[in-house]
Amino acid sequence: xxxxxxxxxxxxxxxxxxxxxxxGSRSGSEFGRLLPExxxxxxxxxxxxxxxxxxxxxxxxxxxxxIRLEAHTTLPxxxxxxxxxxxxxxxxxxxxxxxxxxxxxxxxxxxxxEDVLVSAPDFDLLALVEDELLMALxxxxxxxxCPHRVKLAVADKDFVVxxxxxxxxxxxxQLKTPKG
Ligand SMILES: [Zn+2]
Numbered sequence: 001x002x003x004x005x006x007x008x009x010x011x012x013x014x015x016x017x018x019x020x021x022x023x024g025s026r027s028g029s030e031f032g033r034l035l036p037e038x039x040x041x042x043x044x045x046x047x048x049x050x051x052x053x054x055x056x057x058x059x060x061x062x063x064x065x066x067i068r069l070e071a072h073t074t075l076p077x078x079x080x081x082x083x084x085x086x087x088x089x090x091x092x093x094x095x096x097x098x099x100x101x102x103x104x105x106x107x108x109x110x111x112x113x114e115d116v117l118v119s120a121p122d123f124d125l126l127a128l129v130e131d132e133l134l135m136a137l138x139x140x141x142x143x144x145x146c147p148h149r150v151k152l153a154v155a156d157k158d159f160v161v162x163x164x165x166x167x168x169x170x171x172x173x174q175l176k177t178p179k180g
Contacts, residue, residue, distance in 0.1 A: 007125040007129075009122040010123045010125045028073060031130045048073065054066045064098070066096065069095070071132060072091035100119060
């Protein structure tokens with residue numbers, strides 16, 4: 001392929017016939033739908049994507065165009081435990097089979113395990129990247145470890161919150177007995 005490939009207008013047939021590969025990254029600002037919670041966010045990070053075209057034989061031996069798509073980014077979300085901002089890494093790896101018409105895609109999508117899309121000479125790969133990242137958003141994002149102690153509403157006056165932090169590894173160390 002001589003001309004540089006445009007991920008906003010990708011010609012599916014030659015891309016898959018040539019078993020071509022297209023990778024790149026785009027500013028998160030191109031992916032407006034990825035920001036469901038703009039407050040407190042620093043914006044979507046860079047979105048990285050890579051697509052691999054391929055022809056694969058179907059059950060009848062005819063060759064079908066396929067694209068394997070990988071993408072990842074970091075999204076600012078709100079932690080559902082401490083309500084502080086949390087950067088969530090999202091990565092997708094999906095495969096799509098392409099058919100000629102919308103009717104065929106609807107029919108075959110129901111019958112196929114893989115996703116079936118309509119082939120086009122100007123396929124918007126980045127819109128597909130955005131769709132897939134959106135579907136991969138965690139429903140309840142959380143810090144692995146929240147940066148601040150979550151404030152507990154204490155109703156019982158006798159309930160004392162201690163400041164002592166127990167390191168689980170230290171406890172494990174105490175439990176270890178020397179080999180003898
Ligand atoms: Zn948190």
